[in-house]
Each structure stands twice: as structure tokens, then as C-alpha cells.
Amino acid sequence: MVLTALVLLISIACGSARLVDSIHAINESSYDFVVVGAGTAGNVLVNRLTANPNVSVLVIESGENDDGVEGLIVPFLAPDNLSNTSLIWNYTTVPQTALDNRTLAYQRGRVLGGSSSINFMFYTRGPRADFDRFANFSGDEGWSWDSVFPFMLEDEDLVPPVDGHDTAGEFNPAVHGTSGPIQTTLTGTSFPTDSLILQTTSVNSTAFPFNIDVNSGDPLGISWVQTDTGGGIRHSSAVGYLHPVLTRVNLEVIANAHVTRLLNIKSRQEPDMRGVAFYSRSGFVVYARKEVILAAGAINTPQLLMLSGIGPSAELESLGITPVIDSPAVGQHMQDHPLFAVVWSSPNSSFTLDASLRNTTFVADALEEWVTSKTGLFSGVGTNLFGWFRFPPSSNIFSEFKDPAAGPTAPHVEIIFNALQNQFRSFAQPIPDKGSYLTATLAVSSPASRGSVKLTSSNPFTFPAIDPGFLTHPYDLAAMIEAIHIADDFFSQSPWADLQLLPFGAFANATTDDLLASMIRSEVTTFWHPCCTARMGANSDSSAVVDSNLLVKGVNGLRVVDASVMASLTAHLQAPVYAIAERGAALVKLAWDI
Structure with missing residues (x-):
């Protein structure tokens, strides 16, 4: 897309940074709660806890103010955010042994709203089976689908699409919230291939059934995409949860401040971790009277725990960090969805947008x-689908392999049709300057591979070693090959005959499963869904970092509320993290009688 000349329009649309005055230097040395990270989960906690005017909260965010950042709220420009180094932790992975030793860019949001400010805005709660697995693993029915579902409704306000079309048959209103902070919606723009996709669900409803609502707890089948783009703008956690409450006198927010470690403030049988050291042009220390709540995400949360002496003792000692408590699971059990795109070419340009997206007048x-x-x-x-x-x-x-999915409602693979900016989409091949294309973006939804986040230094400004472990379990490669076959079968159905689709690029030459495997290893990337690096579990389970109340085991005054506490991977992470954070806020309020 040709967008360079359009920056002025975006700037005018987004306006100036109207909230700058609300992000200021801290006034106190202690607060009831100190929340580390104003991201997807952190802003939920801030909003819910400060609703009580007698509760004081400080939230510390390493990134900048999101308000007024050019293009940030424009949904279609979401992929551009991943290359804006002022908005991201510009991480890379360690060489991925199962991906031809490639290193991958591993962007995470470093801005108010965290990754909800830079993601692709899909709103998917995940399957019932995944949450029931959380409950079984943690021994707490409070994490089951039925128990978490009311919290899912609390974050959502499902609003009509911007084009005002009749959405009957596109979703089930009974499974949606209508008064939460995050405005979700259905598509407000149709695409030429929408009708063909829907026809395919009729022609072959056995293989490709239509599912009226992906967020019912049973996501299997083909559904209309639901996104947090109500009113035609991105509704990040900053937009929905934080900005509306910045005038609360019991809330202070400091941006561009890097938390370096947590402090053990008392010598007693169990360490007390209610001190927070951070750097913002100089060093500061603040204290929580009740709790420190880590909401820094699946990379930064385990890094901070280890920097603070909570982690595998031998590894910490090797870096000169004095262990506070031996917690070997910190940074372990990492999961992420491997992502891959396959492309078909077509001589029929009437069903694709490639030519339009090359036209600067059309884009403008x-x-x-x-x-x-x-x-x-x-x-x-x-x-759209x-x-x-x-x-x-x-x-x-x-x-050959044990099924890694949680149960009968849990999918094995995901297929996104004609995803993101162009009909042509690839993570390895350049966009052609001519021709028409269709893309299927594929993910292994329930991967068997596991990775890790490890410290490489005691310096808090040194990035950790991030290893998602993509395709290190052979099931995941086999599942991705099967996903290609499913997509190929989908586009071979009769509604697509007029497009005369042909495999394009490397896909055209990958005529066997072995060749498909080689292509996958050379092109797979991340879906930016890291989780499980400080996972919840039973008190007796050494593979868990936090208990089912999300309290860090073995210490006092410290809780974790973000994607790192997931027992296993589910869906696109945004909606599940909102639900976890809503329940996490309720657990905090219950613990302190708020």
C-alpha cells in the first residue's frame, strides 16, 4: 500500500494528545496497589480498582501515551504498527531450531494499551474446552467457561457495524455484552469473496459448516469476524478502560518508566515483594500497601520475576542474582501460535482487491x-470471515500423535481468508506488482510445542532470550500440513471455479508433504500470542508459578494478571486476557474487601 503521502490525513483524524496532562510524575511513595504495565490486562485492573474512591492506584508503563499517535486507531493500518519502533518492544527470538535456525521479529506493545494498541483487533474468546482445562489444571472451577463467561460479558459492548447493515444471522446477541468498556462489532465493509465463502459453507456443510457466533464457546466452523473496532476505530484497553478514568483523583499513571525489579521489603518466613523499583530519567522506588500486581505480559512478567529473585535458583545465581525463592517454572511452558500463509493466483481480478490496493487514488x-x-x-x-x-x-x-487440544470444542487449526492488508499476503515473499491473488493465513490452534523466556543478564535493560520453540514438537508441523490441505480443499469447492485458482510461489512447487514441510519451516512466523510463562496451577504443582487466585506462590504481596498466567494457549489472546483481568480484578477486590 502507498501510504506515505497520507500521514497528514491520519494526523488530522487522530487529533492531538489530549491526555498528556494526566500522565505525570508520581506524588506519593506508597499506594494501595501498584500495577506494573498499562496494557491489555493492566488497564482493566486500574479501571475496576479505582472505581472505589478510597483505593489508590499507581500504574507504571514503560511505553508512551497512545493518544494522538498517528494511525494508531485506524483499524486497516494495524500491520504498520509492528514496524513502528516507538510503539513496540523490538524483540527478536533466539534462532528457531525447527525453522531452519531463523530468528523472528517478536513485537510486543510498548505504549498505553500494550499489545491491544498494536494488534490485529480480532475479538475471540476461545473454546469452552480451553477454559475448562484451565479449571482442571488449577483445581479451581472459578476458571471454567461457565464461571468466566460473566466476566467475558463485562468487558464488551457489541455495537452495530459502521455501515448499519442488518446483522441478523451473523452473530448471536445472547452471548454478548452490551455495556462494557470495549466496543466490539462486525464488519462494516463487504468483500467480493464473502459470498463465495458463505456459498462454500452451503455446498459442503460437513467439512465447512457455518457457525453463527465464534464467541459462543464452540468456535468450530466458519464465522463472521468480530473485532474491537466499534465506530470504525480501534478500541484498545487504553481507549476503553484507561482514558475514561484518568480524571479519578485516586489514580496516577506514569508513562515512559521502566520497572527494573521488585523489592523484598521485609525479612520474615515468606518474602514480601511490595516494593517496586523503576527508572524514569532517574531511579525511583514506590511501595504497595496491599499488593503489587504484575500485568507486564508474557515476556516482561517472567523477566521481572527473575530479575527480582523469583525463578530457577541456579540460573539466577549464575547471573549474580540472589534468589528470593526457587520457582523453576518462571519463564517456562511458553506457547504461541505458529502462523503461515499460502497463496493462490487467479486470472479473474473481479473477486480480489489487489489492483485497487495498488491504486494510490483508491487508497487515498x-x-x-x-x-x-x-x-x-x-x-x-x-x-470478514x-x-x-x-x-x-x-x-x-x-x-502418530496424542491430540493436544483441550476437548471437543477446541480447534486444531485456524484459517483466516484474505487476511489483513492485501488479497496477497505472505511472510516471506514480496508483494507482486501485478496479478490477482487469494490468501489463506493458517495457524496451529492447539500446538504441542513449548518454549521459554530466560534471562541473559542481570541488567534490566537487556532483553531476555525469547524462544517460542515453534514446531519443535513434530505434531505442529503435521498439523500445519493438514491445515494447508484443508485450505486447498476449501478453495477447490465449486463456488470458486470461476476464479481458476492456482497455487502461487513456493506453494506451486510444494507438491508433496515433504516439500510442504520444507516450505513451512522456511516461512512460519509468530501470531504474536505468547502466554503461559508464569502459569496458574495448584499450590502443590511445581510447574505453576501462581495459584488459582493468581498470587505468586511462596511470596507475599504479589499477584500476576496477564497472559502469562494461562495454563495453556487459547484463541487470539486479547478477549481471553480481558476476561482473565476482569476476574483477576474481582479476586483482588474480594481479597481486600473492596
């Missing part, structure tokens, strides 16, 4: 429409 007009009315192409995420699928029990894959 589409952006102008968004600036003027928040409607049109730029009001959405560039795809997607699907989650399970392999049949008779699949050959289960003759």
Missing part, C-alpha cells in the same frame, strides 16, 4: 472516507 479515497465518517475499507481489519477446524478422530495424525 478510502482513507478520506475513514477520516470523514469512520466508514469504508479503513474501518475494518481487511478480512474465518474458520476454526478439528481433525476427525480417524485422522492419520492421531495414529
Whole structure:
């Protein structure tokens, strides 16, 4: 896309940074709660805890103010945020042994709103089976789907799409919230292939069933995408949860401040970790009278725990860090969805947008429409329909591997049709300057691989070693190959005949499963869904870092509320993290009679 000349329009649309005066230097040395991270989860906690005017909260964010950042709230420009180094932790992974030793860019949000300010805005809660697995693993029914579902409703306000079309048959209103801080919606722009996708669900409803609502707890089948783009703008946790409460006198927010470690403030049988050291042009220390709550995300939370002496003792000692408590699971059990794209070419340009997206006038007009009315192409995420699928029990894959999915509602693979900015989408091949294309973006939804986050230094400004371990379990490679076959079967159905689709690029030459495997290893990337690095579990479980109340085991005054506490991977992480944070806030209020 040609966007350089359009920055002025975006700037005008986003306005100036109206909240700068609310992000100021701290006034106190202690607060009831100190929240580390104003990201997806942290802002939920801040909003819910400060609703009581007698509760004081300080939130410390390493990134900058999101308000007024050019293009940040424009949904269609979401991929551009991943290359904006002022908005991200510019991480890379260690060489991925199962991906031809490639290192991958591993961007995380470093801005108010965290990764909810830079993600692709899909709103997917995940399957019932995944939350029931959380409950079984932690021994706490409070994490089951039925128990968490009311918290899912609390964060959401499902609003009509920006084009005002009749959404009957596109979602189930009974499973949605209507008064929460995050405005979710359905697509407000149609694409030429939408009708073909829906026709395919009719032609072959056995293999490709239509699912009226992906967020019902049973996501299997093809559904309309739901996103947090109500009113045609990004509704990050900063927009929904934080900005509306910045005038509360019991809340202080400091941005551009890097937490370096937590402090053990008392010598007693169990360490007390209610001190927080951070750096913002100089060093500061603050204290929590009740709790420090880590909401720094699946990378930064385990890093901070280890920097503070909570982690594998031998590893910490080797870096000169004095262990406070031996917690060998910190930074372990990491999971993420491997992501891969396959492309087909077509001589029929009437069903694709490639030619339009090469036309600078078309792009400028589409952006102008968004600036003027928040409607049109730029009001959405560039795809309208997607699907989650399970392999049949008779699949050959289960003759070799144990099924890693949580249960009958948990998918094995995900397929996003015509995803993101262009009909052509690849993570390895350049966008062609001519031709028409269709893309299926694929993910292994329930991967068997595990990775880790490890310290490489006691210096808090040194990035940790991030190893998602992509495809290190052979099941994941086999599952991705099967996902390609499912996508190929989908586009071979009769509604697609007029497009005369042909495999494109490396896919055209990958005529066997062995060649597909080689192509996958050379092109797989991250779906930016890291989790489980400080996972919840029973008190007796040494593989868990926090208990089912999300309190760090073995210490006092410290809780974790973010994606790192997940027992296992589920869905796109944004909606599950909102639900976890809503329940986490309720647990905090219950513990302190707020």
C-alpha cells in the first residue's frame, strides 16, 4: 500500500494528545496497589480498582501515551504498527531450531494499551474446552467457561457495524455484552469473496459448516469476524478502560518508566515483594500497601520475576542474582501460535482487491472516507470471515500423535481468508506488482510445542532470550500440513471455479508433504500470542508459578494478571486476557474487601 503521502490525513483524524496532562510524575511513595504495565490486562485492573474512591492506584508503563499517535486507531493500518519502533518492544527470538535456525521479529506493545494498541483487533474468546482445562489444571472451577463467561460479558459492548447493515444471522446477541468498556462489532465493509465463502459453507456443510457466533464457546466452523473496532476505530484497553478514568483523583499513571525489579521489603518466613523499583530519567522506588500486581505480559512478567529473585535458583545465581525463592517454572511452558500463509493466483481480478490496493487514488479515497465518517475499507481489519477446524478422530495424525487440544470444542487449526492488508499476503515473499491473488493465513490452534523466556543478564535493560520453540514438537508441523490441505480443499469447492485458482510461489512447487514441510519451516512466523510463562496451577504443582487466585506462590504481596498466567494457549489472546483481568480484578477486590 502507498501510504506515505497520507500521514497528514491520519494526523488530522487522530487529533492531538489530549491526555498528556494526566500522565505525570508520581506524588506519593506508597499506594494501595501498584500495577506494573498499562496494557491489555493492566488497564482493566486500574479501571475496576479505582472505581472505589478510597483505593489508590499507581500504574507504571514503560511505553508512551497512545493518544494522538498517528494511525494508531485506524483499524486497516494495524500491520504498520509492528514496524513502528516507538510503539513496540523490538524483540527478536533466539534462532528457531525447527525453522531452519531463523530468528523472528517478536513485537510486543510498548505504549498505553500494550499489545491491544498494536494488534490485529480480532475479538475471540476461545473454546469452552480451553477454559475448562484451565479449571482442571488449577483445581479451581472459578476458571471454567461457565464461571468466566460473566466476566467475558463485562468487558464488551457489541455495537452495530459502521455501515448499519442488518446483522441478523451473523452473530448471536445472547452471548454478548452490551455495556462494557470495549466496543466490539462486525464488519462494516463487504468483500467480493464473502459470498463465495458463505456459498462454500452451503455446498459442503460437513467439512465447512457455518457457525453463527465464534464467541459462543464452540468456535468450530466458519464465522463472521468480530473485532474491537466499534465506530470504525480501534478500541484498545487504553481507549476503553484507561482514558475514561484518568480524571479519578485516586489514580496516577506514569508513562515512559521502566520497572527494573521488585523489592523484598521485609525479612520474615515468606518474602514480601511490595516494593517496586523503576527508572524514569532517574531511579525511583514506590511501595504497595496491599499488593503489587504484575500485568507486564508474557515476556516482561517472567523477566521481572527473575530479575527480582523469583525463578530457577541456579540460573539466577549464575547471573549474580540472589534468589528470593526457587520457582523453576518462571519463564517456562511458553506457547504461541505458529502462523503461515499460502497463496493462490487467479486470472479473474473481479473477486480480489489487489489492483485497487495498488491504486494510490483508491487508497487515498478510502482513507478520506475513514477520516470523514469512520466508514469504508479503513474501518475494518481487511478480512470478514474465518474458520476454526478439528481433525476427525480417524485422522492419520492421531495414529502418530496424542491430540493436544483441550476437548471437543477446541480447534486444531485456524484459517483466516484474505487476511489483513492485501488479497496477497505472505511472510516471506514480496508483494507482486501485478496479478490477482487469494490468501489463506493458517495457524496451529492447539500446538504441542513449548518454549521459554530466560534471562541473559542481570541488567534490566537487556532483553531476555525469547524462544517460542515453534514446531519443535513434530505434531505442529503435521498439523500445519493438514491445515494447508484443508485450505486447498476449501478453495477447490465449486463456488470458486470461476476464479481458476492456482497455487502461487513456493506453494506451486510444494507438491508433496515433504516439500510442504520444507516450505513451512522456511516461512512460519509468530501470531504474536505468547502466554503461559508464569502459569496458574495448584499450590502443590511445581510447574505453576501462581495459584488459582493468581498470587505468586511462596511470596507475599504479589499477584500476576496477564497472559502469562494461562495454563495453556487459547484463541487470539486479547478477549481471553480481558476476561482473565476482569476476574483477576474481582479476586483482588474480594481479597481486600473492596
